[in-house]
Amino acid sequence: MFETLKPLPPDAILGIMTLFRADRHPGKIDLSVGVYQDENGHTPVLQCVKRAERTIIDAQDSKTYVAIAGNAGFNRGVEALVYGAEHSALKDGRVATVQTPGGSGGLSVAAHLIQRAKPDARVHISDPSWPNHLPLLELSGLQLEVYPYYDYVKHRVDFDAMTAKLERVPAGDLVLIHGCCHNPCGADLSKEQWNALADLCERRGLVPFIDIAYQGLAEGLEEDAYGVRLMAERLPEVVVVTSCSKNLGLYRERVGTASFVLANAEASKLALANASNVARGIYSMPPDHGAAIVAQILLDAQLRALWIEELKEMRTRLNGLRRLLVDELRERKTPVDFSFVANERGLFSFLGIGKDQVIRLRDEFHIYMIESSRINIAGINHANVGYVADSIAAVLK
Numbered sequence: 001m002f003e004t005l006k007p008l009p010p011d012a013i014l015g016i017m018t019l020f021r022a023d024r025h026p027g028k029i030d031l032s033v034g035v036y037q038d039e040n041g042h043t044p045v046l047q048c049v050k051r052a053e054r055t056i057i058d059a060q061d062s063k064t065y066v067a068i069a070g071n072a073g074f075n076r077g078v079e080a081l082v083y084g085a086e087h088s089a090l091k092d093g094r095v096a097t098v099q100t101p102g103g104s105g106g107l108s109v110a111a112h113l114i115q116r117a118k119p120d121a122r123v124h125i126s127d128p129s130w131p132n133h134l135p136l137l138e139l140s141g142l143q144l145e146v147y148p149y150y151d152y153v154k155h156r157v158d159f160d161a162m163t164a165k166l167e168r169v170p171a172g173d174l175v176l177i178h179g180c181c182h183n184p185c186g187a188d189l190s191k192e193q194w195n196a197l198a199d200l201c202e203r204r205g206l207v208p209f210i211d212i213a214y215q216g217l218a219e220g221l222e223e224d225a226y227g228v229r230l231m232a233e234r235l236p237e238v239v240v241v242t243s244c245s246k247n248l249g250l251y252r253e254r255v256g257t258a259s260f261v262l263a264n265a266e267a268s269k270l271a272l273a274n275a276s277n278v279a280r281g282i283y284s285m286p287p288d289h290g291a292a293i294v295a296q297i298l299l300d301a302q303l304r305a306l307w308i309e310e311l312k313e314m315r316t317r318l319n320g321l322r323r324l325l326v327d328e329l330r331e332r333k334t335p336v337d338f339s340f341v342a343n344e345r346g347l348f349s350f351l352g353i354g355k356d357q358v359i360r361l362r363d364e365f366h367i368y369m370i371e372s373s374r375i376n377i378a379g380i381n382h383a384n385v386g387y388v389a390d391s392i393a394a395v396l397k
């Protein structure tokens with residue numbers, strides 16, 4: 001029966017990662033998959049994670065199951081991090097959270113729960129969005145539509161086009177919004193835009209579905225949660241998916257949550273029971289180790305302070321690299337003004353160059369990025385930035 005399966009094109013992101021690994025050139029540069037890299041091109045295990053792991057391994061005396069909803073300490077810790085410990089939705093018992101295998105597992109649980117609650121639900125995703133949003137959410141049977149988001153010419157959020165589209169969306173539909181560090185364009189909503197979007201969702205009866213996978217990597221842990229906190233304050237129902245892959249460097253441990261803000265405490269109990277039942281149907285129990293690490297870090301004041309320092313270091317490095325790349329490109333007097341890269345946030349920006357130029361950078365210069373010209377800023381360092389700028393200038397000639 002499997003002979004009926006069709007061949008597939010390589011994954012837009014992981015396919016480039018495979019090409020990079022196969023390249024034997026010693027000077028190759030990876031600006032593709034969204035993992036943080038340090039100045040040496042290494043994706044390190046954070047110190048706070050190492051310390052938490054040692055404590056956990058020494059203390060652990062059983063590998064029995066934890067719970068379908070996962071580690072309760074982790075879930076409460078993530079809720080406080082994302083919504084803020086004093087948030088009215090938490091105080092009112094309006095939030096239901098389950099631990100999931102990464103943010104992708106969170107998206108999947110959320111999508112299935114939405115589908116169960118409202119089989120004809122439509123989710124509107126930004127153009128562009130993380131390439132995996134579409135296939136992942138479609139697997140649960142949800143109908144997807146797109147709304148305009150990024151202005152590729154002006155290199156900023158096209159808020160007028162975005163809101164004009166959302167004004168015409170039927171009440172009850174969901175709007176998938178990147179909480180911060182938009183993947184792939186790096187252009188985030190300002191506070192004013194979040195405020196206007198909250199008004200629009202309230203007035204039009206739309207449900208925000210916020211994917212926040214990079215909290216702490218734009219401006220700071222509190223600042224980056226502005227949109228989630230606002231929506232959870234203003235709207236009766238909000239879906240929030242989080243990830244600890246990037247801000248805690250726990251990629252392969254698969255740690256995230258699907259969190260639901262409901263109209264009241266009663267509805268939140270119902271949502272928790274159903275989200276747990278959905279999780280049981282997909283993977284039964286989430287993996288434990290990563291969530292145990294995060295719970296330990298969030299509960300222990302010293303480890304938490306260490307994490308906040310390490311996160312700040314990553315964020316400062318990313319924002320510094322953005323300015324450095326722009327300066328280096330300016331020195332080469334490229335025909336394109338790349339200053340927008342310094343204003344964007346998180347791991348990604350579009351260079352805005354053509355597919356042919358992206359392929360030349362890969363084939364002739366051994367610099368790998370996604371075909372849309374999305375670069376991972378963290379792949380740049382002080383040793384390779386000159387070469388990266390020279391190569392971009394060369395393909396633009």
Ligand code: LMR
Nearest residue numbers: 013032033034035130183
């Ligand atoms: C990315 O966008 O590169 C990351 O989120 C990794 C992935 O799984 O696609």
